Amino acid sequence: MHGLHLIAELYDCRCDPPLLGDARALQELCLAVCSTPGLTPVGLLFHQFGSALQAAGATGVVVLAESHLAVHTWPEEKAVTLDLYVCNFSQDNSSAARVACQRLIAAFAPSRLLQRELERGVPALAAAALSGGGSD
Amino acid sequence: MHGLHLIAELYDCRCDPPLLGDARALQELCLAVCSTPGLTPVGLLFHQFGSALQAAGATGVVVLAESHLAVHTWPEEKAVTLDLYVCNFSQDNSSAARVACQRLIAAFAPSRLLQRELERGVPALAAAALSGGGSD
Numbered sequence: 001m002h003g004l005h006l007i008a009e010l011y012d013c014r015c016d017p018p019l020l021g022d023a024r025a026l027q028e029l030c031l032a033v034c035s036t037p038g039l040t041p042v043g044l045l046f047h048q049f050g051s052a053l054q055a056a057g058a059t060g061v062v063v064l065a066e067s068h069l070a071v072h073t074w075p076e077e078k079a080v081t082l083d084l085y086v087c088n089f090s091q092d093n094s095s096a097a098r099v100a101c102q103r104l105i106a107a108f109a110p111s112r113l114l115q116r117e118l119e120r121g122v123p124a125l126a127a128a129a130l131s132g133g134g135s136d
Numbered sequence: 137m138h139g140l141h142l143i144a145e146l147y148d149c150r151c152d153p154p155l156l157g158d159a160r161a162l163q164e165l166c167l168a169v170c171s172t173p174g175l176t177p178v179g180l181l182f183h184q185f186g187s188a189l190q191a192a193g194a195t196g197v198v199v200l201a202e203s204h205l206a207v208h209t210w211p212e213e214k215a216v217t218l219d220l221y222v223c224n225f226s227q228d229n230s231s232a233a234r235v236a237c238q239r240l241i242a243a244f245a246p247s248r249l250l251q252r253e254l255e256r257g258v259p260a261l262a263a264a265a266l267s268g269g270g271s272d
Contacts, residue, residue: 001145001210001217007254009137011262045181047199061197061204063183068197068206072223074137081137081256083219087208105265113265116254118143120217126147129241129249 001121003067003087004094006101010080010110019108020075023048023058030062030071033103038096039086040065066093071104080108085120137257139203139223140230142237146216146246155244156211159184159194166198166207169239174232175222176201202229207240216244221256 018025023046034041043063050056057076062069067085074080084101086093105113154161159182170177179199186192193212198205203221210216220237222229241249 001208001213001215005143007141007256009257009262010265011259042195043181043183045179045197045199047179049201059178059199059204061181061199061206063181063195063197065185067208067217068195070197070204070206070219070221072137072203077137079137079257081203081221083141083206083221085206085217085219110265112259112262114258114262118252120143121145121215122250123147123248126145126248126250129146129246 001087001089003085003120004097005083005085005118005120006097007116007118008082008101008105009114010082010105010108011078011113012111013078013080014109014111015107017075020073020078020080021057023060026058026060026071026073029104029107030060030069033100033107034062034064034069036096036100038066038091038093039100066097069100080110087121137223137225139221139256140233141219141221141254141256142233143252143254144216144218144237144241145250146218146241146244147214147249148247149214149216150245150247151243153211156209156214156216157193159196162194162196162207162209165240165243166196166205169236169243170198170200170205172232172236174202174227174229175236202233205236216246223257
């Protein structure tokens with residue numbers, strides 16, 4: 001489960017509007033970007049909010065053998081959030097993930113950008129869980 | 137797009153083994169947890185790695201109107217990663233997300249746990265993007 005989680009928030013995207021509003025266009029981009037060595041799509045789900053004509057946004061998830069890509073668009077704000085998490089079970093897929101994330105960012109062409117990276121699955125960072133797993 | 141992203145890594149989970157190995161059991165749990173005010177499932181995708189009998193793990197995503205839940209299991213390590221991202225477009229869904237995340241954690245019953253929270257969609261944190269969006 002050890003791996004890398006890339007997180008990005010994109011603002012004032014200058015891409016063609018369908019990429020922000022049309023789930024089919026978003027799916028085409030995401031699948032193209034995930035068709036790279038180190039990323040292995042095993043399923044996908046894209047949801048259209050409103051309609052492509054009304055541009056109420058879209059959400060897409062590509063389930064990877066290495067974990068997942070999730071993309072949410074807000075056309076009214078020309079904004080996008082990206083999450084790309086790859087585990088490094090059999091090999092280090094970090095470079096593939098970074099390349100894919102940069103390809104997505106380039107496609108949306110944001111004017112402003114926030115990128116964060118989280119290392120996932122580092123057992124040494126975990127603390128003892130509360131009894132019952134912290135239910136409330 | 138402003139919202140809260142809850143991230144958790146669970147180790148030495150003491151739940152029944154099917155919850156870690158069987159995509160159907162995982163789906164049942166995730167849908168139950170997401171059936172709460174503040175979370176609105178609009179689609180789901182669960183993938184079985186190997187077979188339920190061989191317990192090679194499962195990945196599940198529930199696409200929410202508020203963003204998404206993603207769960208990955210590693211039965212051989214009795215480990216789970218959770219991501220629950222909710223945007224607060226029309227109302228603050230942070231409390232609903234925290235309750236759902238704690239219900240998931242309680243169901244997996246980890247012995248050790250790492251939880252992190254990220255605030256998403258804070259434009260003031262974004263910097264000017266490189267020309268072309270940072271393509272490489």
